Amino acid sequence: MNTRRKSPVNIISTEVHHCSMDLRLKILGRLPFFIDLNPSELMMINQRFNSLGFKKDEFIYYSGDPAERMFVVAEGKIKLFQPGFERRNVLLNILLEGDLFGNLTVFGSSTYTDTAQSLTSSCILSISSQSFGEILKEFPSLAIKSLQVMEKRLIAANKRVFEISTLPAEKRIVVTLLTLVEKVGKQTNQGVLIDAPISREDLAEMTATTPETVSRVMSQFQSSGVIESGRKWISIVDWDAFQQLANVESP
Amino acid sequence: MNTRRKSPVNIISTEVHHCSMDLRLKILGRLPFFIDLNPSELMMINQRFNSLGFKKDEFIYYSGDPAERMFVVAEGKIKLFQPGFERRNVLLNILLEGDLFGNLTVFGSSTYTDTAQSLTSSCILSISSQSFGEILKEFPSLAIKSLQVMEKRLIAANKRVFEISTLPAEKRIVVTLLTLVEKVGKQTNQGVLIDAPISREDLAEMTATTPETVSRVMSQFQSSGVIESGRKWISIVDWDAFQQLANVESP
DNA sequence: CGGTTTATTGATTCCCGTCAAGCAAGGTGG
DNA sequence: CCACCTTGCTTGACGGGAATCAATAAACCG
Numbered sequence: 001m002n003t004r005r006k007s008p009v010n011i012i013s014t015e016v017h018h019c020s021m022d023l024r025l026k027i028l029g030r031l032p033f034f035i036d037l038n039p040s041e042l043m044m045i046n047q048r049f050n051s052l053g054f055k056k057d058e059f060i061y062y063s064g065d066p067a068e069r070m071f072v073v074a075e076g077k078i079k080l081f082q083p084g085f086e087r088r089n090v091l092l093n094i095l096l097e098g099d100l101f102g103n104l105t106v107f108g109s110s111t112y113t114d115t116a117q118s119l120t121s122s123c124i125l126s127i128s129s130q131s132f133g134e135i136l137k138e139f140p141s142l143a144i145k146s147l148q149v150m151e152k153r154l155i156a157a158n159k160r161v162f163e164i165s166t167l168p169a170e171k172r173i174v175v176t177l178l179t180l181v182e183k184v185g186k187q188t189n190q191g192v193l194i195d196a197p198i199s200r201e202d203l204a205e206m207t208a209t210t211p212e213t214v215s216r217v218m219s220q221f222q223s224s225g226v227i228e229s230g231r232k233w234i235s236i237v238d239w240d241a242f243q244q245l246a247n248v249e250s251p
Numbered sequence: 252m253n254t255r256r257k258s259p260v261n262i263i264s265t266e267v268h269h270c271s272m273d274l275r276l277k278i279l280g281r282l283p284f285f286i287d288l289n290p291s292e293l294m295m296i297n298q299r300f301n302s303l304g305f306k307k308d309e310f311i312y313y314s315g316d317p318a319e320r321m322f323v324v325a326e327g328k329i330k331l332f333q334p335g336f337e338r339r340n341v342l343l344n345i346l347l348e349g350d351l352f353g354n355l356t357v358f359g360s361s362t363y364t365d366t367a368q369s370l371t372s373s374c375i376l377s378i379s380s381q382s383f384g385e386i387l388k389e390f391p392s393l394a395i396k397s398l399q400v401m402e403k404r405l406i407a408a409n410k411r412v413f414e415i416s417t418l419p420a421e422k423r424i425v426v427t428l429l430t431l432v433e434k435v436g437k438q439t440n441q442g443v444l445i446d447a448p449i450s451r452e453d454l455a456e457m458t459a460t461t462p463e464t465v466s467r468v469m470s471q472f473q474s475s476g477v478i479e480s481g482r483k484w485i486s487i488v489d490w491d492a493f494q495q496l497a498n499v500e501s502p
Numbered sequence: 503c504g505g506t507t508t509a510t511t512g513a514t515t516c517c518c519g520t521c522a523a524g525c526a527a528g529g530t531g532g
Numbered sequence: 533c534c535a536c537c538t539t540g541c542t543t544g545a546c547g548g549g550a551a552t553c554a555a556t557a558a559a560c561c562g
Contacts, residue, residue: 007527082413090413105402106395113406136395143394144357144387150401151356155364157408162333162341164415165459169518200541208416210519215542231527231540258559420550451509461551466510482508482559 007233008188009197024051024125027074031098033145041139048131052124060116060124067103067112069126076122077184077196080114081205091205093153094119094183094196102126104146106133119197164208172207173217174246177227181236190228191237199232221245258484259439260448261371275302275376278325282349284396292390299382303375311367311375318354318363320377327373328435328447331365332456342456344404345370345434345447353377355397357384370448415459423458424468425497428478432487441479442488450483472496 025046028034034042051074054060060071063083078095092114095101101116106129118124127135136143156179163172177194186195200211200218207214218234221227226238226245236242276297279285285293302325305311311322314334329346343365346352352367357380369375378386387394414423428445437446451462451469458465469485472478477492478485487493 082409084413084417088417090416092409092412105399107399113409133395136398137391140388140391140394143391143398144384146398147387147394147401148356148358150398150405154401154405154408157405157412158333158343158364160412161343161408161415162335164412165341165456166335166339199539205416208412211541212520212543213518216518219542229541450507462509463511463552464550466508467550470510480509 007197007231008190008193008235009195009233021046023123024049024074027072027097027125031072033098033100033142033149036141037139045135048135049125049127052126054118054122054124056118056121058118060118061102061112063112063115065112067110068129069102070100070104070129070132071102071116072125073097073099073101074123074125076124077119078122078124079117079119079202081117082114089205090208091202092157094180094198096184100146100149103129104132104150106130106136169207169209169213170217171246172209173203173214174242176203176206177234177236177242178246180234188235191235192239193235194233197232198234258448258482259441259444259486260446260484272297274374275300275325278323278348278376282323284349284351284393284400287392288390296386299386300376300378303377305369305373305375307369307372309369311369312353312363314363314366316363318361319380320353321351321355321380321383322353322367323376323378324348324350324352325374325376327375328370329373329375330368330370330453332368333365340456341459342453343408345431345449347435351397351400354380355383355401357381357387420458420460420464421468422497423460424454424465425493427454427457428485428487428493429497431485439486442486443490444486445484448483449485 025042028046028049029037029039029042034045037045049072054076060078061069073095075097078099078101079091080093080095080101081089081091083089093101102112136146163175167175180194180196180198181192184195186193200214203209203214204211218227218229221242222229224241226236226241228235228237276293279297279300280288280290280293285296288296300323305327311329312320324346326348329350329352330342331344331346331352332340332342334340344352353363387397414426418426431445431447431449432443435446437444451465454460454465455462469478469480472493473480475492477489477496478487480486
């Protein structure tokens, strides 16, 4: 059945990216965030940013570090998580090109409350919270956009609290896979691929279960022909059947 | 042991409040949010607000309603929750005097994602999202403050995801009681009272458990002399012992 | 003071976490 | 390019923590 042995997930490359100036300008200009600015304003803002490359699995910052910068994903995929005792982490979010993270609030918190790790090799732009604050004051519409970014995440976090609180493990895994598809889903000739290197353990950390439970649930889905998956990759081959599984009418 | 039969929690009164103009001005002026504004600016902003009284248990808005207003608690206590199937709600937050809720983001979401209900009789100020947006544009520092409010809540929501995911039921209940104490704790001659009408079911909805489990855990705490409690009230009588319970070193 | 809501407690069931062993995939170096 | 080693996935057996069902008791309210 599964003729694909190699993982179909693109992890870009194993080398470190270092973003050129014009790549940075293009990235920033494309962001919904900065899209209303004119070229000269954009240029000025661009100058306040640093860029830095990260290898696969490298850490960008750790929970507890002083929260002095705001980051933007220029290329690659980043995961945010809260480290727990004995490898019991909780995965909070997976970020893509254009997503903001770090300290978005100028003076809000003194230390990061999560850890940021690069899932693929990546290029990250960053700006000091102070400079970001100055930009927000100069362009109030940007502050409102930041507010909307935060609201979206708060709603997602609350949705997740709801799901963990009310759904059994299997449904939690299904709805989590669905949000992953919405975020990084890619149509391929073998179904909808979740285009990020997500392990069973990652899924467990997203769904408040264990890798073993995730494995059992996934095995069942595979044997019923709904998904295909392997080492750090998942593809949904029978979309209709999959949505059936997510039907959250009866808990 | 428990000589107190009546609930010590003050639910203000059963009558509807209607905030007078000068009460409103005082409330708004006291908010960290508006504290930097001068009296005339404050007056101008005050005019954009409506005020409305709610009885105990009355609903302010429902999940799914069009999200057209931003609210401020002037007096009373409000709970926000996500309604689930078959009474399986999830309690998201308890709000006090000065707290903002509703649509804080001007244009962010089209409908409320939670339901707001008055725990006590209360007085609520509100403003249209559009007017609020105009104010934010006029006073960029307010937008940054909104951002910080949102960040704080996002961090709290993530912390809760972490707790639900990693802690056993008893510890979840303890840490939840601790956050309630931080929020509405009141020193009395019989220990630290949680000054809000919180039922076993409310606690269950906050901790992803059931009323029965909460009751069992609370009974144990009562028999070991750490807390006293009754119908919709909880008081921590042995603070040191209670903090021991919250020691989150070994899961 | 009766009716309703909330809390307590017990008995039972079961989902899922834990422990453990075996296997497959992927990367590495000769 | 293949043997080796590491890392991640699978599967089974078992036990425990908490949900469910149910019946009683206490507190509150009109």
